[in-house]
Amino acid sequence: MRVALSNAARVWGGAERMTLAVGEGLRVRGHKVTLFCRAGSPLHQRAERSLPCVPILGGMDLSPRTVARSAAALRRFRAEVVVTFAVKDPRWLVPAARWVGVPVVVRHPMDRPLPRTPYHRALYAGVERWVANSEATRATLQRTAGVPRERIVLIRNGFDVERWAAAPPADLGLPPGARAVGFVGRLERRKGLFELALAWPRVAARIPDAYLVIAGVGPDEEAFRAALAAAPRVRWLGFVADPAPVLRALAVLAMPSHFEGFGLAAAEALAVGVPVVATATSSLPEVVAHERTGLLVPPHDPDALAAALIRLLEDEPLRIRLGAAGAAEARARFALDRMLDEFEALLLEVAR
Structure with missing residues (x-):
């Protein structure tokens, strides 16, 4: 099977990691x-080591140049199916694929509404199948884009769980006996950064050996740093290429997001035996089981977030039980x- 993947993102995040994992896995x-991507993007820089890349994506919606170049590249490659991974990709790849008669599968990466303007309805009509990475995202696709449930395939994110579980814990430079609460991900408001900033002083006051460890970069980093400027015992790691050792070194992962597509950092924390405090919203309850693998709190509630973090930090047997589960x-x-099996079965069904 000849598969063209696309992801035009300018940043590196969960959707980009899944793009690369699917591409490398199918090739193996x-x-x-x-892989169709944006020239010079983090994904392009990583993917070109293992996959042939076509770095031509960019420009306005329905950019004639991008659509024409994409269609020509699909024809040269003799693609049998196209899979898009970033939100903007269909605006170029759907018309390009229709031009050359190739079916398109759109993986919608985020539990956010899609517009239903005449333009978008016409665009969605060219999609053969949709992939959602959570039930929450599938429900949003049905509700906002009017996509029939039978055209949406649920494929949850997957990763090399055994490699993550075997990763050695990172040296975070903390004092002996310190307990680390971690945040791992893009530093953007929707991740609940400012609720965490409000919760942390209460946690730090109650647990004198607790440290907040933040791994990631993003558009709201400056404001997040300012919100935590007066807070005690905060460590900033910046961008971390391989977060597995950082996660292994944590006592608890905090994931107070307002919404997600899946919640990859939460799943990865579970894989290394670290319990998660997450918000009971969007897809996160599908990843974190309350009182079984972590604790769920209401979104936008710093007091509930602080209380859950304190509870786990003070109760080591509970942390161990949740981590093992x-x-x-x-x-x-x-x-x-499992993820590759499900993608492979879908694409073999759809490919012309």
């Missing part, structure tokens, strides 16, 4: 894979091979 399984859950539900 004997399929021909090429989370590791078993990750092995059962989030394996890379």
Whole structure:
């Protein structure tokens, strides 16, 4: 099977990691894979080591130049199916694929509404199948874009769980006996950064050996740093290429997002045996089971977030129990091979 993947994102995040994982995994399984991406993007820089890349994506919606170049590249590659991974990709790849008669699968990466203007309805009509990475995202696609449920395939994110579980813990430079609460991800408001900033002083006052460890970069980093400027015991790691060792070194992961598409950092924390405090919103309750693999709190509630973090930091047996259950859950539900099996079956069905 000849598969063209696309992802025009300018940043590196969960959707980009899944794009690369699917591309590399399908190639290992004997399929021909090429990646359409944005020139010089973090994904382009990483993917060109293992996948043929076509770095031509960019420009306005329905950019004639991008659509024409994409159609020509699909024809040269003799693509049998196109899979888009970033939100803007369909605005170029759907018309390009229709031009050359190739079916398109759109993976919608985020639990956010899609517009239903005449333009968008016409665009969505050219999509053969949709992939949602959570039930929450699938429901949003049905509700906002009017996509029939039978055209939406649920494929949850997957990763190399065993590699993550075997990663050695990072040296975070903390004093002996310190307990680390971690945040791992893009530093953007929707991740609940400012609720965490409000919760942390209460946690730090109650748990004198607790440290907040923040791994990531993003558009709201400056404001987040300012919000935590007076807070005690905060460590900033910046961008971390491989977060597995950082997660292994944590006592608890905080994920107070306002919405997600899936919640990859939460699943990865479970894989290394770290319990998660997450918000009971969007897809996160599908990843974190309340009182079984972590604790769920209401979104936008710093007091509830602080109370849950304090509870886990003070109760080591609870942390151990939730962590062990989370590791078993990750092995059962989030394996890379399971995700690749499901993508491969879908694409073989759709490919012309």
